[in-house]
Amino acid sequence: MMKMRKIKALALALSALIVLCSCTGKQNVPELLEPVGAEPTFRPVEKADMGVSKIILGSVMGTEYCHFYEKMIELKEFKVAVGDYVNEGDVLVEADVDSVKDQITELNSSLSLLTAEYEANKKKYDIERSKIELQKEQAEYSKNMGMASEEYVKSFDKNLENFEENYAYSDEMYEFNKRKINESLTELNKIVSDGVIRAKKSGYVTYIKDLKAGNTAMANENLVTVTDPEDLFFAAQGDTRSYNYSKYAVKFAFIEGKKVPISEYNYSDSETVYAKAQNLYPIQRFKPEEEVNVKLGDFVLLQFYEKDKNDVLVVGKDSVNTDDTGSFVYVKADDGTLEKRYFEIGANDEHNYEVVSGLKEGEMVLYTQEAALPKMEGQYEVKLRTFASSETAKGIKYVEESTHSYFAEDAGEIVEVYINELDEVKKGDPLMKIMIDSEKGRLVGIENRIKSENRDYDNFVKDSEKEYTDLNKTISESAGKTNQGMARIDEIKKALADPNTTPEDMVKLAMEKSKLEMDTNGIAYNVKYAEMDLKLLEINKDLRKKQHDSTIASLNRQLANAKKENDGTGYKTIYAEYDGKINSISAYSGDKVDVGKKLIESSYYFDDIVKFGGSHDAEALGFTYNIKVKDDEYPAEVVAGNNNSFAHVFTENGKVYCTAPAYDSSNTFYMRVTDEDFFKYSNQFLGLEISYDKMRIDNVFYVPGDYVMKEISFDNKEYFYVWVMDGDTVYKRYVQTGMDQRLGTFDKPVIVNGVHEGDILVK
Numbered sequence: 001m002m003k004m005r006k007i008k009a010l011a012l013a014l015s016a017l018i019v020l021c022s023c024t025g026k027q028n029v030p031e032l033l034e035p036v037g038a039e040p041t042f043r044p045v046e047k048a049d050m051g052v053s054k055i056i057l058g059s060v061m062g063t064e065y066c067h068f069y070e071k072m073i074e075l076k077e078f079k080v081a082v083g084d085y086v087n088e089g090d091v092l093v094e095a096d097v098d099s100v101k102d103q104i105t106e107l108n109s110s111l112s113l114l115t116a117e118y119e120a121n122k123k124k125y126d127i128e129r130s131k132i133e134l135q136k137e138q139a140e141y142s143k144n145m146g147m148a149s150e151e152y153v154k155s156f157d158k159n160l161e162n163f164e165e166n167y168a169y170s171d172e173m174y175e176f177n178k179r180k181i182n183e184s185l186t187e188l189n190k191i192v193s194d195g196v197i198r199a200k201k202s203g204y205v206t207y208i209k210d211l212k213a214g215n216t217a218m219a220n221e222n223l224v225t226v227t228d229p230e231d232l233f234f235a236a237q238g239d240t241r242s243y244n245y246s247k248y249a250v251k252f253a254f255i256e257g258k259k260v261p262i263s264e265y266n267y268s269d270s271e272t273v274y275a276k277a278q279n280l281y282p283i284q285r286f287k288p289e290e291e292v293n294v295k296l297g298d299f300v301l302l303q304f305y306e307k308d309k310n311d312v313l314v315v316g317k318d319s320v321n322t323d324d325t326g327s328f329v330y331v332k333a334d335d336g337t338l339e340k341r342y343f344e345i346g347a348n349d350e351h352n353y354e355v356v357s358g359l360k361e362g363e364m365v366l367y368t369q370e371a372a373l374p375k376m377e378g379q380y381e382v383k384l385r386t387f388a389s390s391e392t393a394k395g396i397k398y399v400e401e402s403t404h405s406y407f408a409e410d411a412g413e414i415v416e417v418y419i420n421e422l423d424e425v426k427k428g429d430p431l432m433k434i435m436i437d438s439e440k441g442r443l444v445g446i447e448n449r450i451k452s453e454n455r456d457y458d459n460f461v462k463d464s465e466k467e468y469t470d471l472n473k474t475i476s477e478s479a480g481k482t483n484q485g486m487a488r489i490d491e492i493k494k495a496l497a498d499p500n501t502t503p504e505d506m507v508k509l510a511m512e513k514s515k516l517e518m519d520t521n522g523i524a525y526n527v528k529y530a531e532m533d534l535k536l537l538e539i540n541k542d543l544r545k546k547q548h549d550s551t552i553a554s555l556n557r558q559l560a561n562a563k564k565e566n567d568g569t570g571y572k573t574i575y576a577e578y579d580g581k582i583n584s585i586s587a588y589s590g591d592k593v594d595v596g597k598k599l600i601e602s603s604y605y606f607d608d609i610v611k612f613g614g615s616h617d618a619e620a621l622g623f624t625y626n627i628k629v630k631d632d633e634y635p636a637e638v639v640a641g642n643n644n645s646f647a648h649v650f651t652e653n654g655k656v657y658c659t660a661p662a663y664d665s666s667n668t669f670y671m672r673v674t675d676e677d678f679f680k681y682s683n684q685f686l687g688l689e690i691s692y693d694k695m696r697i698d699n700v701f702y703v704p705g706d707y708v709m710k711e712i713s714f715d716n717k718e719y720f721y722v723w724v725m726d727g728d729t730v731y732k733r734y735v736q737t738g739m740d741q742r743l744g745t746f747d748k749p750v751i752v753n754g755v756h757e758g759d760i761l762v763k
Contacts, residue, residue, distance in 0.1 A: 041369040042332050043316055043731040045359045050309035051349045053753055054245060055741050056236045056302040057695070058253070058286070059620035060294045063231040065200045066222040066648045066659050067092055071187050074099040075215045077578055079196070080224065083609055083639035083672055084205045092205075092224045093197040096215070102561070104188050106554060111181045113550045118174045120543040125167055127532050127539075132160050134532075138525050145518065203228040206621055206640045212405050212601060222648060222659040227621060229296045233265050234288070236302060239281035239646050240267070248304035253288060255300060256699040257384045257757055259310070261289040262302065271649045274656045280647035297622025297638065299697045301738070301752060307347055314352035315343075315359060319367040329359070330366040338366060350719075351734045367731070371711065374723045374730060374762045380707050382759040384699040387743065387750050391694035393612045396685040403583070403603040406574050408593040412436040415571065417589055419582050419600075429576040431600055434593070436570045443570055446559045450552065457548040464541050471534045478527045485520040489513055574599065609639060610685070611670045619669040625693035627673065634678040636671040636692070697743070697750070705747040707761045708737065720749075725760040 074096035080086055136156035142148035207225035209217065217223055234253055236243065245251075252259035265285035267275070275281055286302065294300065319329045327345050330338040343358025359365070416433045419425060436443070492513045495501050501509070580602040587599050619638045626633040648659045673679075681688055709721050721734045735754030737743070743750035755761075 040366055041373075041731060042364040042729060043319065043367050043733070044726060045313060045315050045355060045361055045363045045365060047311050047361060048314045048352060049305065049753055050307050050312060050314070050347050050352065050354060051305055052736055053252075053303040053305050054248065055738055055743075055752055056238075056245070056304070057741050057743070058234045058236050058300050058302045059623075060232050060296055060298040060300060061235040061283075061285075061621065062203065062227040062229045062296050063201075063233070064206070064648060065203070065226045065228065066650065066657070067197045067200065067224040067226065068220050068222055068657075068659065069095065069187075069191065069197070069217055070219055071103075071184060071191075072219050073191065073217050075209075075211070075217050075223070078208055078224070080205045080208070082205055082208055082670060086199045086202065086205060086226060088199050088202045090199045091196045092199055092226075094195055095191050095197075097192055097195045100188050100191050102557065104185060104192065105557065107181055107185050107188070109550050109554060111178065111185070113547060114174065114177055114181065116543060116546045118178075120539050121167075121170060121174075123539050124536055127535050129160070129163065131529065131532050132156060132163060134525065134528055136160075138522075141521060197223065199226050201226060201228050203230075204621075204639065210403060212403050214405060214407060220657060220659060225648075227296075229622065232294065232296060234262060234286040234300055234302060236284040236286070238284050240272070240275070240284055241281040243284040245304045248306055249308045250305040250310060251286065252303045252305075252310075253286070253292070253300050254303060254700065254752065255288075255292050255294065257701075259303065260292055262286040263289055267649055268651065268656075270656050271651060271658075275647060275649045275658050278647075278658045280649070280658050280660060282649040283646040295622065297620045297624060299620060299623075299695055301697065301700065301743075303752065307349075309347045309354060312346070313355040313359065313361055315355055315365055316352055316367050317348070318369075319365045320345075320353055327353075331359070332364040332366065341365075364726075369732065371709065371721075371732060376730075376762055378707075378763050379725065380703055380761045380763075382701055382703065382751075382755045382757055382761060384757060385702060386696060386698045387700050387702050387748075388693045388696040389742065389744075390691055392689060392691045394687065394689045396610045396612060396688055396690070398610055398682075398685075403601065404577060404580070405598055406431065406600040406602075408434065408587075408595055408597040408599055410434070410436045410572065411594050412572070412592075414587050414589050414591045414593060414599075417585065417587075419585070421582050421585055423582045425576040425580060425582060425602065427576050427578045430573050431576055431582075432574045432587075434572045434574070436572055443559070443562050446555055446562055450555045450559070453548065453551050453555065457544070460544055461541075464537060464544075467537055468534070471530045471537065474530045475527055475534075478523045478530070482520055482523050482527070485516050485523070489516050489520070492516070576602065608674060609670055609672050612690075623696075625696065627671070627678070628691045629678070629681060629688065632677070634673055634675045636673045638669055639672045640670040700743075700750050700752075701755050701757075702744055702748055702750040703755070703761060705745070705749060707763050708735065708746075708749055708751075722751075722755065722759075723762045725762050730762055 076094045076096045078093055079091045086092065136153065139148050139153045139156060143150065143153050203226045205224060206227045207222070209221070209223045246264065251262045251264075253262045254260075263286065265287045267282065271282075315329060320327055321329070326342050328340050328342045331341045333339055341358060344356040346354030346356040348354065412434045414432060415435050418430045418432065425431070492509050495509050496506060496513070583601040583603045585600055587593055587597065593599070621638055621640065623638045625636060627636045647661055648657075650657055703722070707722055709723075711719050711721065713719065719734055720737055721732050723730045724733050733754055735751050738750040738752045739745065743752070
């Protein structure tokens with residue numbers, strides 16, 4: 001009875017197959033419910049990933065460490081070159097310590113002056129507060145004499161409150177400014193004591209600031225990047241602003257034929273907020289959740305799935321039927337008969353249902369076949385292989401190991417040029433002499449500022465002496481008037497006590513006495529005000545003298561430096577600041593130059609590092625390949641370039657820093673070529689055409705393009721599939737290619753989902 005049921009099920013399935021496939025073969029149909037077909041197709045129940053993965057082509061990067069000064073500084077020289085390996089603590093950069101010492105001198109002078117101003121303000125505070133209290137006392141007297149209101153008296157309380165508030169603010173400003181100066185002094189003294197920046201970690205130098213635009217380094221400007229080749233992560237070629245895959249539930253890196261779970265290597269909240277505020281965004285990073293065998297420069301596939309359904313048992317939707325009982329498929333038995341099998345469905349995607357229960361891995365199920373069957377003209381075994389895409393480039397240059405540019409600091413005229421292009425020079429060699437424009441030169445400008453300051457100070461002293469004289473005169477004259485008034489009051493008192501004074505005279509004398517007392521009281525207050533102003537004048541004179549001395553000392557230091565730089569005559573000789581080769585000369589004898597005009601560029605070159613010109617995409621640091629020139633090949637390694645085109649965001653000693661991207665704006669990348677034979681082409685470099693691996697991924701699946709078929713659904717969606725051989729039969733399996741990420745072409749696409757090592761494909 002069981003055998004008969006299986007036969008009927010087989011007949012039903014095959015009949016359905018004939019109808020769906022529109023086959024022309026004629027078969028006897030025993031019953032309408034159980035027709036028979038001639039060529040049934042089966043597919044195994046197998047494990048697969050649900051859904052189509054999103055793919056990012058990533059690379060293996062090392063943690064990067066930025067090195068910078070926290071204050072604007074003039075650089076003396078770099079002690080390392082791009083591509084060097086440095087150990088933690090090695091010297092990377094040396095600052096121009098002389099210029100730092102000048103800054104320290106100026107800051108110490110500013111601090112001394114700030115302290116003098118603060119001490120003077122403290123003395124002035126006591127006097128000015130006493131003056132307001134005296135004004136209130138005088139107002140009280142006037143009120144008692146019926147000449148002022150209570151509101152007028154109270155107004156001085158408000159004046160006193162405002163005065164206290166303003167003084168408290170000035171006190172806070174003093175503490176703030178003193179702290180900032182001391183912080184700067186600490187940082188600058190550290191630079192002087194060390195004079196250098198040392199490597200924070202061991203690793204490779206992958207970036208150095210280009211000095212063509214000048215030797216000034218801004219505060220927190222990245223000068224040297226050191227990349228640690230041991231502390232690795234996966235980097236998506238996008239920054240944290242453009243990254244849009246955080247919504248995906250599952251993340252993998254495809255490494256050596258297996259999917260390795262990865263997680264986002266997040267920046268801290270404070271780093272993220274700070275980067276956003278600066279409008280500078282770092283690279284998106286991922287960390288593997290298990291140990292992997294990768295190295296710096298490797299390319300990796302990063303895969304993202306919306307559903308957490310990976311490596312689950314699936315059956316194709318084209319195998320599934322439903323009735324009142326549920327969902328079922330036809331399972332092929334060992335004897336070739338079919339069994340109608342109900343099973344429990346879980347998740348689903350465009351092609352498959354998840355099998356929760358009812359079916360086992362490897363069981364063969366009937367599926368509807370609409371595509372033309374393969375012609376069996378060839379077989380291809382799926383294996384892990386290395387996929388590479390090539391690129392051609394034209395134009396190679398040596399890379400400058402160090403570049404220094406000299407600029408006109410004053411307007412003037414070139415008098416003499418002592419060097420020629422490509423000359424070798426030693427530090428201290430004279431390069432060029434300039435006659436400085438007397439009206440615009442620094443010497444004249446500083447001398448005029450000295451004269452102006454002396455003139456202003458002399459005028460202040462004269463005004464102070466006049467004010468001093470006027471105040472002393474006021475005090476002296478007021479004392480005389482007071483003595484006269486007091487003497488007259490004493491006379492009136494005697495007259496008022498004399499019984500012979502008539503009543504009429506009594507009234508007149510009393511009125512005179514009252515007026516004299518008020519006048520004398522007012523004069524006494526004026527004397528006190530004048531005495532206070534005299535004390536304030538002494539304080540201001542002392543403070544202005546200190547300000548004048550500080551200003552003149554600073555200007556004299558500037559004048560001394562200017563004379564040193566200008567040969568003390570208004571002529572300026574530019575000397576080589578380090579050994580090197582003259583790369584270019586931009587001004588010659590007789591030329592007029594303005595401030596900021598580039599005059600000379602000098603540099604020297606690596607022996608074994610070259611760069612490609614042109615607008616090439618980023619190359620992964622550490623990526624190795626063979627350069628092909630004509631019929632020769634030479635091993636090369638990427639040591640730096642525009643792969644470093646993202647901001648750096650990091651925290652050091654509890655403080656968040658964010659530096660701008662450090663990369664070659666000309667879209668070049670640097671390669672180290674160790675085979676000396678390569679440099680036999682050096683005289684052809686600018687026009688040389690080369691080819692190389694643009695990108696290479698080890699241990700991925702790719703297949704010949706004629707083994708991959710394409711179908712278009714009713715809604716114009718494209719799907720790719722392959723024919724997989726299973727014993728004597730073949731079946732259709734949908735696959736996902738990486739062609740949308742330029743991982744292959746129709747001739748040789750990389751398969752990112754849908755094939756397994758050992759699969760036999762047919763066409």
